[in-house]
Amino acid sequence: MDASFKIWETNRHLYLKLINNYSLEQLNKIPDGFSNNLVWNLGHIIVAQQGLVYRLSGLPVNVSDDMTNTYKNGSKPTGQTTQAEVDTLKTLLISLMEQTKADYAAGKFQHYTEYTTGTGFHLASTEEAIQFNNYHEALHLGFMMNIRKFL
Structure with a gap:
């Protein structure tokens, strides 16, 4: 899992670098289309990783139900995210990654409920979920790189 965690860590730092380049107004803007x-x-x-890795492993997620509902698959932005909320997300971006790595090293992921994603990926283990999560996060980094062209 070392390679998967290295890729994930690099990706999360790319997210942080990208987000830090924009104002709150820009972060909240939904471009036309x-x-x-x-x-x-x-x-x-953040929410997807917690669901894919923790919830499907039968472990409690490390985000609130409110955050899960705000950012879950199929949701859309409903208002202006505050600077305090952005700061929380930036903190969670790194802290939850570190928590997952520590929990994995400690052997906390013992079970996994098999799951097929909306795009057809069948996940049968925590390791597969972690690997799929890298794919999922890369897709969203691409979406964000596209959005920023219109800010």
Whole structure:
């Protein structure tokens, strides 16, 4: 899993670097033709990782139900995200990655409920979920790179 975690860590730092380059107004802007914004994508990858890795492993997630509902698959931005919320997301971006790595090293992921994603990927283990999560986060980084062209 070292390679998967290295890829994930690099990707999360790319997210942080990208987000730090924009004002709160820009982070909240939904460009014409898009259904979400930069900050929604950030929240979404955090919530999705917790669901894919923790929830499906039978472990409690490390985000609130409110955050899950705000950023879950199929949701859309409903208002202006505050600077405090953005700061929380930026903190969680790194802290939850570190928590997952520590929990994995400690052997906390013992079970996994098999799951097929909306795009047809069948996940049968925590390791597969972690690998798929890298794919998922790369897609959203691409979406964000496209959104930023219109800010």
